[in-house]
Amino acid sequence: METLRCDVLVVGAGPAGSCAAREAAKAGAEVLLVERRRQVGLPVQCAEYIPAPLVGEAGVGRGYVVQEVAGMRTWLQGGLIQELPAPGLMINRDRFDQALAEAASQAGARLLLGTAATALSGQRLTATDADGRQLAITARVVVGADGPHSRVGRAIGSVNRHCLPAVQFRVRLAKPLTHTEVFFDDRLHGGYAWLFPKGEQANLGLGMLRPGPGLPGIVAVLRALFAELRAKGRIAGEPLGSRAGWIPAEAPRRVVAGGVLLAGDAAGHTHPITGAGIFQAVMGGKLAGRWAARAALAGDTGLLGGYQEEWDDFYGETLARAHARRQLLESSPGRLDAVIRRCWVGFREYYAEA
Numbered sequence: 001m002e003t004l005r006c007d008v009l010v011v012g013a014g015p016a017g018s019c020a021a022r023e024a025a026k027a028g029a030e031v032l033l034v035e036r037r038r039q040v041g042l043p044v045q046c047a048e049y050i051p052a053p054l055v056g057e058a059g060v061g062r063g064y065v066v067q068e069v070a071g072m073r074t075w076l077q078g079g080l081i082q083e084l085p086a087p088g089l090m091i092n093r094d095r096f097d098q099a100l101a102e103a104a105s106q107a108g109a110r111l112l113l114g115t116a117a118t119a120l121s122g123q124r125l126t127a128t129d130a131d132g133r134q135l136a137i138t139a140r141v142v143v144g145a146d147g148p149h150s151r152v153g154r155a156i157g158s159v160n161r162h163c164l165p166a167v168q169f170r171v172r173l174a175k176p177l178t179h180t181e182v183f184f185d186d187r188l189h190g191g192y193a194w195l196f197p198k199g200e201q202a203n204l205g206l207g208m209l210r211p212g213p214g215l216p217g218i219v220a221v222l223r224a225l226f227a228e229l230r231a232k233g234r235i236a237g238e239p240l241g242s243r244a245g246w247i248p249a250e251a252p253r254r255v256v257a258g259g260v261l262l263a264g265d266a267a268g269h270t271h272p273i274t275g276a277g278i279f280q281a282v283m284g285g286k287l288a289g290r291w292a293a294r295a296a297l298a299g300d301t302g303l304l305g306g307y308q309e310e311w312d313d314f315y316g317e318t319l320a321r322a323h324a325r326r327q328l329l330e331s332s333p334g335r336l337d338a339v340i341r342r343c344w345v346g347f348r349e350y351y352a353e354a
């Protein structure tokens with residue numbers, strides 16, 4: 001079995017992993033970034049919306065931007081209840097992820113594509129490479145950025161316990177849209193649907209509690225929504241493609257153990273109400289990479305506690321509030337009209353004390 005060594009090993013080349021690898025390499029660490037996909041960013045499992053300030057934080061230009069959106073419209077039980085200014089961007093998520101991975105490589109990280117982590121013991125990872133060969137990698141620090149069902153997280157006993165399924169169609173818009181739109185109704189228990197514009201097309205999707213085993217239940221809800229929007233003349237034709245994925249909806253938790261730390265979806269940093277996680281993946285990834293390099297180069301994994309503290313200061317309160325609102329949303333089936341203002345980020349009541 002081939003054996004590799006490095007200062008910082010990053011598992012997963014999504015936004016969290018690539019940002020971690022770039023920062024750690026910039027800080028002078030020898031970095032390996034392993035990604036099980038053969039091509040970064042594909043297939044896309046995302047509605048592809050980012051808040052405008054993320055462009056500067058990501059630091060890889062704007063080549064992935066498709067269109068700007070002026071704000072967000074909220075629909076409840078079929079009626080428009082709010083329109084908010086919220087400048088954001090619709091992106092080609094594959095190009096975004098690829099630009100971040102390229103930036104990590106340019107900073108000096110070595111990217112191993114088609115390489116799937118299979119087990120982690122301490123800071124020793126075993127993986128299978130693109131040709132099916134076994135690989136062992138020993139690192140001073142390991143960053144788990146391997147998504148909602150993280151193997152690295154499992155190895156340190158810090159796992160996502162509540163992931164919501166999400167399904168999405170690519171659709172054709174009947175006319176261009178300047179806003180993102182979100183839909184709440186009693187069918188969408190514990191979640192919501194979205195219509196996010198990308199030029200002449202849009203991502204129409206939803207994430208919610210499963211009405212039964214498997215995905216067919218939520219695909220049926222998406223099909224019904226598609227038919228309704230088409231009947232209203234908002235979208236046209238048939239779905240152009242479909243995707244599914246998982247969205248962690250977690251309370252804040254400890255994501256550092258020994259020489260291992262987690263970032264992005266692996267750490268459960270996705271917003272439990274909106275399901276958005278790209279911003280947190282970039283910000284958390286950057287922090288994780290800096291602390292990983294610091295600890296690796298000092299030979300002191302005790303320093304990694306600084307990552308947990310800095311992240312909790314930055315995002316802990318937001319995550320805790322969103323998690324509490326999710327509990328309220330999930331415990332109020334059929335009472336959406338009563339709880340929506342406390343459970344959706346667009347309303348002032350969401351930010352009030354419990």
Ligand SMILES: Cc1cc2nc3c(=O)[nH]c(=O)nc-3n(C[C@H](O)[C@H](O)[C@H](O)COP(=O)(O)OP(=O)(O)OC[C@H]3O[C@@H](n4cnc5c(N)ncnc54)[C@H](O)[C@@H]3O)c2cc1C
Pocket residue numbers: 011012013014015016017034035036037041045046047048049050115116117118145146147148151166167168205244245246247263264265266270275276277278279281
């Ligand atoms: C349908 C859907 C729509 C969404 N829409 C939005 C949106 O519009 N805006 C937003 O902000 N967020 C959105 N999200 C959430 C967002 O996609 C995630 O929060 C974000 O991708 C987290 O980035 P990450 O780097 O932590 O994880 P990921 O992007 O999941 O990256 C993890 C990487 O790890 C790799 N990997 C996994 N296991 C292994 C292994 N064993 N070995 C090696 N590599 C491995 C994966 O292949 C992947 O490349 C959406 C999610 C879903 C499911």
